[in-house]
Amino acid sequence: MRANGGGPEGLREALERAARLPREPFLRNDPVQFAHRYPDPGDREVAALIGALLAFGNVRALLPKLEALFQILGPSPRRYALEQLPWRDLGFFRSFRSRVYTGDDLRILFLQLRAILREHATLEDLFVAPGFPPGPERHRMRLVAFAGAFRRLDPSPVTGRRAYPPGYRHLVTDPSRGGASKRWNLFLRWVVRPSDGVDLGLWRRVDPADLVVPLDVHVGRISGLLGLRRRRTPDWEAAREITDGLREIDPRDPLRFDFALSHLGISERCRGRWVGEVCRECAVARICRVGRRGLAREARAAAPVRTGGGRA
Numbered sequence: 001m002r003a004n005g006g007g008p009e010g011l012r013e014a015l016e017r018a019a020r021l022p023r024e025p026f027l028r029n030d031p032v033q034f035a036h037r038y039p040d041p042g043d044r045e046v047a048a049l050i051g052a053l054l055a056f057g058n059v060r061a062l063l064p065k066l067e068a069l070f071q072i073l074g075p076s077p078r079r080y081a082l083e084q085l086p087w088r089d090l091g092f093f094r095s096f097r098s099r100v101y102t103g104d105d106l107r108i109l110f111l112q113l114r115a116i117l118r119e120h121a122t123l124e125d126l127f128v129a130p131g132f133p134p135g136p137e138r139h140r141m142r143l144v145a146f147a148g149a150f151r152r153l154d155p156s157p158v159t160g161r162r163a164y165p166p167g168y169r170h171l172v173t174d175p176s177r178g179g180a181s182k183r184w185n186l187f188l189r190w191v192v193r194p195s196d197g198v199d200l201g202l203w204r205r206v207d208p209a210d211l212v213v214p215l216d217v218h219v220g221r222i223s224g225l226l227g228l229r230r231r232r233t234p235d236w237e238a239a240r241e242i243t244d245g246l247r248e249i250d251p252r253d254p255l256r257f258d259f260a261l262s263h264l265g266i267s268e269r270c271r272g273r274w275v276g277e278v279c280r281e282c283a284v285a286r287i288c289r290v291g292r293r294g295l296a297r298e299a300r301a302a303a304p305v306r307t308g309g310g311r312a
């Protein structure tokens with residue numbers, strides 16, 4: 001890890017400070033809030049999957065769409081998925097649109113979910129299915145297989161065509177292609193990390209130490225500012241590089257810091273450049289290269305000007 005000023009200890013302290021930020025204000029801007037509404041773990045798991053897969057683009061625009069969708073899903077998203085048939089709630093799905101996703105993409109997702117939940121009691125059962133030897137690559141191999149299970153069925157009962165529409169291919173990305181798989185990793189963070197008011201702690205058979213950071217533009221930018229990321233391409237390797245840096249600080253739970261990192265950006269507090277009123281309050285300002293420069297500049301400007309006769 002190539003930490004900025006303050007070294008690894010400085011980074012550790014700064015991240016610990018950021019991780020202690022109050023979570024409630026951020027949770028209101030996070031799609032995981034929908035999963036928290038359900039008492040049943042099976043419903044939480046399905047709600048988390050839907051919320052994470054749709055988490056693309058501006059979160060403020062997304063939340064009302066999710067609100068409307070979860071109204072349709074009713075008190076049990078899992079039961080809805082199990083009972084879903086292609087013609088159910090057609091009016092809602094025909095009018096649904098969120099960024100590149102249409103209601104048809106969601107109807108295909110529910111078809112796949114229905115088949116998966118009939119075969120596996122939980123999504124965790126699917127993820128931890130045997131066949132992957134322990135080792136550093138197991139987590140990714142499991143994720144590739146897990147995502148592949150959502151591309152098994154013929155979508156023609158929904159679309160009349162055998163090929164998946166582009167929106168569905170984007171909704172259910174294929175992690176074997178080398179992308180960062182941000183939304184899959186976000187889902188895994190929510191269901192695997194211990195319950196902390198944001199993450200749900202639902203899965204007990206996946207080790208939090210294996211998780212990979214859900215790399216998006218915000219986490220990528222802040223990780224660069226903090227010296228956690230060198231790789232420029234925002235792909236799986238970059239996500240792993242950031243995770244490896246966080247693992248040096250907390251080997252058992254490296255994603256403990258992810259919520260704070262992502263929300264420094266998502267909540268529009270961090271602009272990636274010096275904004276005095278934001279950066280002065282920022283928990284990681286003394287580690288961030290922009291923050292350190294800005295604070296040093298302000299300190300120099302505030303220092304008393306030396307006057308008077310040092311020389312006779």
Ligand code: SF4
Nearest residue numbers: 270279282285288291
């Ligand atoms: S100091 Fe400013 S630029 Fe750096 S992470 Fe904080 S808010 Fe962002």
